[in-house]
Amino acid sequence: MSNNVFDIETHRPLEALIQELGGLDECKRLGFVFEDENRIMSLSVAGMGYLLFVKAVGVNSMAEAFAAGYQCAADEKNKA
Secondary structure, eight states: OOSOEEOGGGHHHHHHHHHHHTSHHHHHHHTOEEEOTTOEEEEOHHHHHHIIIIITTTOOSHHHHHHHHHHHHHHHHHHO
């Protein structure tokens, strides 16, 4: 871990994300963690989306993640 403070509201999801992706540095690189000016970290929109729409539905591979994202975007486009 680091000396940073975690947002108490998102602490458990942050810990799960950090473990899943192999470390805080990878979470930051992907933009899944937001750090404010006080060095308090919380989930970014992308991080929450990953947990809700990729992990929660059991997507396990990059190809499955791409396919799910592509299908979601195609569905949204067709609604308009």
